[in-house]
Amino acid sequence: MLTFIGLGLYDERSVTVEGREALRAADRVFAEFYTSKLVGAGVDELAAHHGVEVEVRAREGVERDPEPILAAAAEGDVAFCTAGDTMISTTHTDLRLRAEERGIETRVIHGVTAQSAASSLTGLQNYRFGKATTLPFPYAHGGDDVPESVIETIEANRERGLHSVVYLDIKVGTGPSGPDPDHEEYMTADVAAGLLAEGWRDELAVVVARAGSPDPVVVADRLGALADREFGDPLHLLVIPGDLHHVEADALAGFAGAPADLVGE
Incomplete structure (x- = not known):
């Protein structure tokens, strides 16, 4: 399962309750902050607040080398997080399509844009x-x-x-x-x-x-x-x-x- 989670607009508390629950239940948590970012919280604050380890991916790590994310999602529950709403970027749509093509179940938990x-x-x-x-x-x-x-x-x-x-x-x-x-x-x-x-x-x-x-x-x-x-x-x-x-x-x-x-x- 690959769950796309929009973190909202500002800090570690801006995510919806549904998003928070999915984030904390995931086996692995990936995030990217090149399309936008939470200016009220860094990665450390996000990780500490939700009790998870956050693996930040650079642009190339999502667009050109998504294999680590997809492989993890094929074996367990993976959360992929971004600021705002997670499906605003075409990069994330591409990642979801790649997952679906491999038979990996996906879902989207929206955040405020x-x-x-x-x-x-x-x-x-x-x-x-x-x-x-x-x-x-x-x-x-x-x-x-x-x-x-x-x-x-x-x-x-x-x-x-x-x-x-x-x-x-x-x-x-x-x-x-x-x-x-x-x-x-x-x-x-x-x-x-x-x-x-x-x-x-x-x-x-x-x-x-x-x-x-x-x-x-x-x-x-x-x-x-x-x-x-x-x-x-x-x-x-x-x-x-x-x-x-x-x-x-x-x-x-x-x-x-x-x-x-x-x-x-």
Whole structure:
């Protein structure tokens, strides 16, 4: 049995009760934290809280060499854990398909996603979000501006009146000069807002910082204004609103302090 467990958004306690029970009952526990990570807890805290040994796999250890995970799951109960919801990444879908092809039973225990949390915290309705995009560090795409693909995604959503989630780049194990096992870097919302204000337009945006933590931050303003503020520890993301329903406009004003002239009030 191979059980995919979403750990939620923040720390060792963010997992669902069902996920916690499956995690603690597993014979072996694998985890990856390159697609996202729990910023409120490290691997040691996760392992100690649940009384398990956690075997962390690098990207290559999941994508190119999944055999240790699959072999263990063929012989016993294995938990494969990630931050957020475990099936957001196509890498994990591929791993599940490989297991099914070998006759290994699989199941999925979901966790809260950053996108669902962003909808809940901002008051923007989940069904009115379009395609999400990721804003990379400039050095990661070989330029010094916003990739055209990011702008195209935002513009396409806005043409349909839809909101856009902009995930912000995480670099673990690689930096500006190439592979670096000690490198951890998180794009912050102020940096992202500055890039978009310059490379796109100075429009209304919403910062969501530390969703799932005891002290989430939600702030709405023009990108240029957000670029001049600090939002504390990661993880951060941006939401670029599309057309606003009057309840959504009220929510951005009430929950995120959006200026009245930006939400039509």
